[in-house]
Amino acid sequence: MNIQNLMAQAQKVQKELQKKQEEFYKKEFAFDYGNGAIVILISGSSEIKKIKIKKELIDPNDPITLQEMIAEAVNSAYQQIKEKLDKLNESVVPNSNLGGLI
Helix, strand or coil: CCHHHHHHHHHHHHHHHHHHHHHHHHCEEEEEECCCCEEEEEECCCCEEEEEECHHHCCCCCHHHHHHHHHHHHHHHHHHHHHHHHHHHHHHCCCCCCCCCC
């Protein structure tokens, strides 16, 4: 394969990846933490759209537990978004034979 073909293939893959990433960033995902205790709606670009908390978790005498649960739920949602994006990237560029051009 000559360098021009290689570059053309790399550009094609890069455009496809960019298109899929843009679509992913616009999607919204719901993450359930603790069997519905906290539900987070988050975009593919990691923007939190909404957080729903079960009323039973709101204890004015124990705000620290709720704060910790929210932090864990948000961190879990971010991690899952990252994993989904990594899978998307790998689906477009799986162990590419493009010599590191993308």
